[in-house]
Amino acid sequence: MPTTQFDKESIKQAIIGKLQRYNGKTLEDATQQQIYYAVASTVRDQIMQKWVAYKEQEKHDDGKKLYYLSVEFLTGRSLYCNILNMCSVGNYKQALKELGIDLKDVLPEEPEPGLGNGGLGRLAACFMDSLASLSLPATGCTIRYEYGLFRQKLIDGQQVEVPDNWLDNGNVWEVPAPEDTCEVHFGGHVETYEDAGRIMYYLKDYQTVEAVPYDVPVVGYDCSTVNTLRMWRARSPKSLDFASFSSGDYIKAMKEQELAAVISKVLYPEDNHYEGKELRLKQHYFFTSATLQYALKDFKRRFGGNLKLLPEKVTIHINDTHPGLAIPELMRILIDEEGMGWEEAEAIVRKTVAYTNHTIMPEALERWPERMMQKLLPRIYMILQEINRRLCARLADIYHNGTDPRIARMAVTAYDMVHMANLCVDMSYSVNGVSQLHGKILQEVTFRDFYELQPRKFSAITNGITHRRWLMAANGGLTSLITETIGDSWVKQPEQLSLLLPARDDAAFRERFEAVKHSNKVRFANFIKARQGIDVDPDTMFDVQAKRLHEYKRQLLNAVHIMVLYNRIMDDPNFEMQPRTFIFGAKASPAYYMAKQIIRMILSISKMIDRSPRAKKMLNVVFLENYDVSSAEVLMPAADLSEQLSTAGREASGTGNMKFMMNGAVTIGTMDGANVEIYDQVGQENIYIFGMRSNTVRDLEQSGGYAPIHIYETNTELRRALTAIIDGSLTPQNPAMLQDIYHNLLFSDPYFVLKDFGSYSMAQRRVNDDYQNREKWLRMAITNTAMSGIFSSDRTIREYNEKIWHLR
Numbered sequence: 001m002p003t004t005q006f007d008k009e010s011i012k013q014a015i016i017g018k019l020q021r022y023n024g025k026t027l028e029d030a031t032q033q034q035i036y037y038a039v040a041s042t043v044r045d046q047i048m049q050k051w052v053a054y055k056e057q058e059k060h061d062d063g064k065k066l067y068y069l070s071v072e073f074l075t076g077r078s079l080y081c082n083i084l085n086m087c088s089v090g091n092y093k094q095a096l097k098e099l100g101i102d103l104k105d106v107l108p109e110e111p112e113p114g115l116g117n118g119g120l121g122r123l124a125a126c127f128m129d130s131l132a133s134l135s136l137p138a139t140g141c142t143i144r145y146e147y148g149l150f151r152q153k154l155i156d157g158q159q160v161e162v163p164d165n166w167l168d169n170g171n172v173w174e175v176p177a178p179e180d181t182c183e184v185h186f187g188g189h190v191e192t193y194e195d196a197g198r199i200m201y202y203l204k205d206y207q208t209v210e211a212v213p214y215d216v217p218v219v220g221y222d223c224s225t226v227n228t229l230r231m232w233r234a235r236s237p238k239s240l241d242f243a244s245f246s247s248g249d250y251i252k253a254m255k256e257q258e259l260a261a262v263i264s265k266v267l268y269p270e271d272n273h274y275e276g277k278e279l280r281l282k283q284h285y286f287f288t289s290a291t292l293q294y295a296l297k298d299f300k301r302r303f304g305g306n307l308k309l310l311p312e313k314v315t316i317h318i319n320d321t322h323p324g325l326a327i328p329e330l331m332r333i334l335i336d337e338e339g340m341g342w343e344e345a346e347a348i349v350r351k352t353v354a355y356t357n358h359t360i361m362p363e364a365l366e367r368w369p370e371r372m373m374q375k376l377l378p379r380i381y382m383i384l385q386e387i388n389r390r391l392c393a394r395l396a397d398i399y400h401n402g403t404d405p406r407i408a409r410m411a412v413t414a415y416d417m418v419h420m421a422n423l424c425v426d427m428s429y430s431v432n433g434v435s436q437l438h439g440k441i442l443q444e445v446t447f448r449d450f451y452e453l454q455p456r457k458f459s460a461i462t463n464g465i466t467h468r469r470w471l472m473a474a475n476g477g478l479t480s481l482i483t484e485t486i487g488d489s490w491v492k493q494p495e496q497l498s499l500l501l502p503a504r505d506d507a508a509f510r511e512r513f514e515a516v517k518h519s520n521k522v523r524f525a526n527f528i529k530a531r532q533g534i535d536v537d538p539d540t541m542f543d544v545q546a547k548r549l550h551e552y553k554r555q556l557l558n559a560v561h562i563m564v565l566y567n568r569i570m571d572d573p574n575f576e577m578q579p580r581t582f583i584f585g586a587k588a589s590p591a592y593y594m595a596k597q598i599i600r601m602i603l604s605i606s607k608m609i610d611r612s613p614r615a616k617k618m619l620n621v622v623f624l625e626n627y628d629v630s631s632a633e634v635l636m637p638a639a640d641l642s643e644q645l646s647t648a649g650r651e652a653s654g655t656g657n658m659k660f661m662m663n664g665a666v667t668i669g670t671m672d673g674a675n676v677e678i679y680d681q682v683g684q685e686n687i688y689i690f691g692m693r694s695n696t697v698r699d700l701e702q703s704g705g706y707a708p709i710h711i712y713e714t715n716t717e718l719r720r721a722l723t724a725i726i727d728g729s730l731t732p733q734n735p736a737m738l739q740d741i742y743h744n745l746l747f748s749d750p751y752f753v754l755k756d757f758g759s760y761s762m763a764q765r766r767v768n769d770d771y772q773n774r775e776k777w778l779r780m781a782i783t784n785t786a787m788s789g790i791f792s793s794d795r796t797i798r799e800y801n802e803k804i805w806h807l808r
């Protein structure tokens with residue numbers, strides 16, 4: 001095998017050579033973008049070498065393989081993390097320096113792959129990094145969206161969506177694999193024939209869409225593993241239909257082509273919310289079917305035709321229900337194409353597919369109209385019906401009653417809808433939640449009936465984040481300080497970060513920790529100044545809430561509290577507080593009216609404060625435009641306070657909470673999702689917990705006895721703040737602008753903003769006081785970083801492997 005060197009001198013030569021060959025330019029004349037491309041393709045050459053070697057070695061491996069299916073992989077930029085994982089940061093920095101280039105200036109040239117909405121997609125990306133770094137054989141499978149999540153602009157105090165054409169200048173990291181192109185079939189109808197006394201099914205008059213794979217290498221940290229992220233692109237099989245072309249129906253020929261390609265055109269921008277759009281269902285089946293065809297092809301290459309071995313050699317993990325059609329699709333392939341009987345096929349599927357649930361929000365549970373499923377995927381629909389028939393028969397048997405209400409709750413098809421979660425729970429060998437509390441709620445509430453029958457199928461595995469991207473890449477200052485203090489064992493064993501704990505007692509260390517935090521705040525200040533022209537003062541407390549805009553995440557609680565602080569300042573000339581910069585980062589789904597109103601409210605609060613020189617001294621509210629992975633990498637290290645305010649029981653886990661913690665921010669939060677585990681790690685003196693517990697929330701919901709208006713009537717401060725929403729104080733140009741928020745809070749408040757307000761406000765008073773005690777605050781911050789090791793996704797992946805996958 002030809003090998004190339006990647007020492008400093010070779011890197012320099014490679015970059016200069018590429019600029020010459022690709023662009024006909026010398027280094028002096030090249031644009032930043034061309035330099036980025038030359039550097040990235042040099043890194044790619046280095047990865048390719050490892051990738052080829054790894055695939056070669058993998059050919060002789062007869063172990064189990066994981067396919068991780070997810071409709072989103074929110075990877076963010078790759079250049080720096082790839083260099084980091086190849087342990088070549090020093091080499092590249094030095095090589096570039098000698099060419100007169102700063103690596104830091106090259107990185108922002110990489111287009112941001114925003115192939116995900118939020119937590120679920122980012123988790124998939126962290127998992128890929130950990131799988132490779134733990135040398136576990138895994139392939140991630142998804143859709144190669146031509147347009148990722150929209151870019152957010154803030155114009156005239158509102159969110160405006162702009163298309164994300166991330167592929168316009170090409171993607172250095174992907175390699176097409178046309179040899180694995182396959183067909184996916186839609187529509188048509190099912191016909192039967194008899195073969196040796198058995199009825200066989202096949203699809204007729206269907207439409208074909210071709211699935212073309214593009215592979216992205218996923219480099220493990222300091223190891224030989226290079227896994228693959230496979231992204232499927234949809235394409236029409238007819239390059240040009242000459243029949244309709246010559247008959248003059250050119251437009252029709254082009255239309256058909258476009259219709260096929262539209263499947264991989266754009267990522268749906270809904271997060272934690274289900275919408276029954278047909279194109280979305282097409283997307284799900286498209287990448288799931290292509291992936292399963294590929295997985296079986298690879299299985300046969302490795303083991304020949306003995307499909308009984310499948311569960312021993314392949315595990316299909318579905319990231320939420322979105323790839324849940326993997327279940328009937330695998331049944332279809334085994335029965336219709338491999339000639340297997342139903343029972344045998346079912347037994348294989350039941351040992352091959354594992355499912356993770358990511359949400360308890362009822363409006364996010366995936367359901368499809370039976371008619372849509374039948375029209376679009378007639379054979380799959382038949383299989384779903386048969387799965388349902390057998391499930392209901394089993395249940396009627398167990399309950400000795402065919403009309404037991406539990407049967408309708410657990411059915412795969414009921415009331416004209418296909419219930420994807422029920423399908424996944426019934427047919428998977430493993431069902432897991434993403435935090436301890438979430439796992440418990442799945443067992444006790446969401447999937448209670450299933451849990452009573454098969455408790456051993458269920459588990460809870462707390463999410464994690466890759467410390468390589470979220471600490472080592474995002475926070476070089478803290479990374480160096482940690483390694484100077486405790487050595488570098490934590491890099492491979494992140495739980496060793498706890499060795500840092502004693503250093504909180506060391507005044508000199510605290511000072512250095514504070515200096516790192518301060519320089520990260522300066523970096524963020526420069527970042528937001530350059531992008532939005534906004535001034536923030538790094539000497540104020542940075543209080544950050546960054547996550548998708550959703551009512552259950554309660555950005556409103558934060559916003560209302562800022563209004564209360566504003567009034568305290570305006571009412572009392574002697575009022576003093578620790579000056580704070582409130583930073584929000586959040587995209588709202590384009591069709592989510594309330595979420596967009598909340599953005600308008602936050603921007604209005606910011607303006608209201610700017611009108612008062614006195615308030616301005618203590619409060620600053622900034623909305624970071626277009627919050628994405630790259631801006632999170634600048635924001636997390638700069639945060640002092642992490643806002644995790646979801647109504648208890650609603651946030652399955654949260655992962656932003658872990659990123660803040662690892663970077664030394666202290667959490668103010670409810671006992672929800674993984675906040676509970678953070679609390680367990682740092683202890684009550686190092687976190688600000690407030691609000692109702694999840695069981696209290698559930699009781700209150702079930703009793704139906706919550707009247708927010710009573711709280712409004714009895715809490716003067718709150719009443720004043722809420723009134724300001726509609727009396728023109730907040731939005732003088734249009735006093736009615738935010739009235740829906742006001743009415744929602746007063747007369748409905750489904751997420752208990754007013755109910756938890758008092759407790760939140762008290763917790764915030766303690767934050768204010770403690771922050772001014774520098775020693776106390778720094779001890780808390782250090783404790784958070786030191787105890788964050790278990791939130792590395794390496795730990796999460798090890799747990800998945802021990803409990804679910806059993807790879808190698």
Ligand code: 26Q
Nearest residue numbers: 119120272274275358366434651652653654655
């Ligand atoms: C489903 C069907 C049709 C259309 C859209 C959807 C859909 C899309 C995205 C449903 C849900 C989502 C996203 C869910 C999500 O991001 N959940 C988050 O997952 C994180 C990782 O486990 C958790 O940390 C978060 O708590 C959870 O909200």
